[in-house]
Each structure stands twice: as C-alpha cells, then as structure tokens.
Amino acid sequence: MSSRLEISDLRIAYGASTVVMIEHLVVEPGTLAGVIGANGAGKSTLVNGVANWSRAEPRIAGTIRLDGEDITSLSPEEHVRRGLQLVPEGRGVFMGLTVEENLTAVAGPSGETGRKAYAVDDVYELFPRLRERRSNFAGSLSGGERQMLAVGRALRMAPKFLLLDEPSIGLAPRLVVTMLQTIRTLVEGGLTVLLVEQNVNAAMEVTDVLHLLERGRVVASGTVAEMRNDPRIIEAYLGASHG
Numbered sequence: 001m002s003s004r005l006e007i008s009d010l011r012i013a014y015g016a017s018t019v020v021m022i023e024h025l026v027v028e029p030g031t032l033a034g035v036i037g038a039n040g041a042g043k044s045t046l047v048n049g050v051a052n053w054s055r056a057e058p059r060i061a062g063t064i065r066l067d068g069e070d071i072t073s074l075s076p077e078e079h080v081r082r083g084l085q086l087v088p089e090g091r092g093v094f095m096g097l098t099v100e101e102n103l104t105a106v107a108g109p110s111g112e113t114g115r116k117a118y119a120v121d122d123v124y125e126l127f128p129r130l131r132e133r134r135s136n137f138a139g140s141l142s143g144g145e146r147q148m149l150a151v152g153r154a155l156r157m158a159p160k161f162l163l164l165d166e167p168s169i170g171l172a173p174r175l176v177v178t179m180l181q182t183i184r185t186l187v188e189g190g191l192t193v194l195l196v197e198q199n200v201n202a203a204m205e206v207t208d209v210l211h212l213l214e215r216g217r218v219v220a221s222g223t224v225a226e227m228r229n230d231p232r233i234i235e236a237y238l239g240a241s242h243g
C-alpha cells in the first residue's frame with residue numbers, strides 16, 4: 001500500500017513570482033515526512049501543486065513521480081485514482097450534509113487496487129468522535145471534528161499517499177496530539193504521508209523526516225534527531241527552551 005513520492009526541479013509560480021523552488025525531495029514509502037516553515041513559505045503551494053489542485057492555477061514546472069510514474073500533469077481526479085489524496089488547508093467537507101453523509105458520499109475506486117479502502121466504520125474506529133456526531137451536520141462541527149472528517153473522507157478514497165495541509169491548525173493542544181498520533185497510526189499501517197505542520201514541536205513527535213521551507217526553498221532536511229539540533233530550527237522554532 002505504501003508509495004514513494006519524488007519531486008525534481010519543481011518550480012511553482014503565481015504570475016511572475018516563483019514561490020516554490022525545490023531541486024529534489026523524496027518521501028520514502030511508509031514514512032511520515034513533515035514540511036515546516038513560516039507563514040507564506042510556500043507550504044500550501046507545494047502540497048497543492050503536487051496534487052495539481054489550486055483555484056489560483058499556478059504555473060508548475062518540473063517532475064513529480066509517484067512510484068516512478070510521472071504524475072506532474074495529471075488532473076486531481078487522476079491523482080485520486082492513483083491513490084494520491086490531498087486534504088487541503090480549509091478542508092472541503094460538505095457543511096449541509098451530516099457527518100455520515102459526508103463519509104458515504106465518497107467511495108474508493110472499484111476493482112482491485114491493492115490499497116486499503118476505509119469503510120465508514122473504519123473511519124469511526126479511527127475517530128470515535130465522528131461516530132458520536134454521525135447525525136450532525138458538518139457545519140455544526142468544531143474545527144477539530146471537521147478536520148477529522150476531512151481526513152476520514154480522504155481515507156474513504158483508499159489513498160496510498162496522503163498530503164495533509166495543517167490538519168492540526170486551530171486545535172486545542174490535546175487534540176493536536178491526538179490528530180498527529182492518528183496520522184502516525186496510519187503511517188504504521190503502511191500509508192505514506194507528507195504533512196504540513198506549523199507546530200514544530202508537535203511535528204517532531206510523529207514525523208520521520210522534516211523539511212524546512214524558507215521562501216519556497218528547502219533550506220534544511222533531516223531526521224527529527226538531526227533537525228532538533230539544527231541551529232536554524234532551534235533559533236526560529238524551538239526558542240529559549242532549547243537554547
């Protein structure tokens with residue numbers, strides 16, 4: 001079920017301004033890779049660009065490979081068919097549908113894909129809170145519940161590779177930990193994940209590898225152990241508690 005993503009010479013531009021420039025970035029199968037960086041660093045542009053999903057229609061040049069296949073110019077629908085699934089910033093659940101309707105409205109590919117298709121009950125196992133709220137409209141959910149629902153919807157599509165853009169944003173600290181640990185559980189089950197996370201300390205608890213993005217460029221990459229000792233990370237994100 002796990003999957004390898006390889007990004008080469010990626011440039012993403014809005015009009016005349018190039019906001020993402022990545023020479024090479026690999027997410028190895030069955031790992032959880034984190035992308036961290038300041039507001040405006042290009043994190044959302046990166047993950048949206050990989051999924052070829054953006055209302056703003058940026059220009060994308062370079063090569064993105066999923067398990068060796070060049071997927072750069074494929075439509076979002078074709079990405080989903082191949083098991084690449086994005087949960088964008090701001091999500092995309094249907095507010096006027098109940099939790100359960102949101103989950104039943106999507107279904108994985110028919111036929112044998114070798115990927116795990118999550119039944120609605122599987123999603124409830126992962127996020128018990130959603131079961132309790134199954135008859136409530138998505139519009140009435142808390143921010144955290146809505147994020148669980150967005151991840152649950154993505155899992156229904158039988159992804160092998162998940163791109164998650166700040167799934168923990170706005171959550172109470174306790175729920176941040178729960179959300180990230182659930183994502184870790186999915187990775188232990190074989191999924192490969194590229195996670196955008198603002199909370200660097202929380203990201204370090206669950207990721208295998210971290211990439212620091214600054215003005216669209218990867219300026220540092222490494223295992224959590226390596227990144228924890230990187231002066232740029234300490235200075236900008238870990239602050240006095242490590243200094």
Ligand SMILES: Nc1ncnc2c1ncn2[C@@H]1O[C@H](COP(=O)(O)OP(=O)(O)OP(=O)(O)O)[C@@H](O)[C@H]1O
Pocket residue numbers: 014019037038039040041042043044045046056089
């Ligand atoms: N639709 C757009 N048109 C023009 N410029 C854009 C557009 N979307 C984003 N940008 C610019 O691209 C850069 C990267 O933005 P992006 O949203 O990818 O950053 P981010 O790292 O996700 O930030 P945040 O942490 O705030 O979510 C910023 O300078 C932003 O102003």
Ligand SMILES: [Mg+2]
Pocket residue numbers: 043044045089165
């Ligand atoms: Mg963003």
